[in-house]
Amino acid sequence: MNKSILSYALLILLCLTAFRVKQPNILIIGDSISIGYTPFVIDHFKGKATVTHNPGNAQHTGTGLEKIDEWLGNEEWEIVQFNWGLWDLAYRHIDAKPYGNRDKVNGTVTYSVEEYAKNLDSLVTQIKSKTDAKLVFVTTTYVPEEEAGRFTTDPEKYNTAAISVMKKHDVLINDIYQKSKKIHKNHGIGSNDVHYKKKGYKLLGENISSFLEKQLE
Template structure:
């Protein structure tokens, strides 16, 4: 009888303890190589409160998102979906360019005009909302240095402006990291001709993203 009582008490203690263990939030990050670079640092910062995954591969531009976003969302019951498109959309490319990615802002063609970008973003938000009830967060496009071969430095500002308008119209939360990305890139960017960051730069961006997510995740 004493043995049975001990077993029952142990079972009760385990059940009680389990009830107090916080369920980790499920977070999906959708984005390009910038988000791929900072995602491991977001995962590290949120390891105790969230399971953070990135969409397979590079999210590229909004056109690619429209094709694949439902596949990336899958059937998982996400708590938060963070997404970003922009750097690929505003990039000029020329099939004859020998620069990586055929980038060429002198003789190339824009991937998506600012009007097309806004329309695609609106369609993407609506498509995402049909697949999930998760909290949605849009992250603005990061800094473009002056000598980048396929992108103009002023375009992230222009594209971010219309993106924020689309998000506000669709009641989507915005994490505007553009300004902070400027100072991070100046100190930890790969160069004045490259939109990417060193590991230290991605760590800084990851900390910004994680801090924002922490405030929004709450209790699940």
């Protein structure tokens, strides 16, 4: 191959690279449950979209209010998916021995349902001021009976409040609570732990991916 043909081929390659359609960006903001299923979502969207999780654990809505601008950054997001809840409804006591000082008998709740709703309202307003992305809220997942710092009935109460806030702001809702309840019973770590085994996270990830894919169409 002579130099002119080689140069022409390289020019075409550079042009194709320069004008290549950029993949849409999806940001997932959430707690350890979302950290667990995000790798499966990333795998699902390979070649179709770039999926990023906020650094570390998004914890409760108070942490979200402090860090949301940092997590959104200046990136152009196609979709921003977010969830808070498990940390908000957790009861903690300084002397409690379970991890995270969880104690639903002697502890104090992180945020009441009313405080949680108010924080979510502020968060959605803040997110909308920073990005034109489609917003997706994912409901709080199942809490088993023997969890040390959380009541099993609370996710539904907090989800009801959250759904009301999301409807007010026209935010898309992926309500995974009932599915998470079924998945946890078969693939949860245990009756005292809100987390899942690998298979459980994979199944949650499939639900998340399916919902997000519809929003990209």
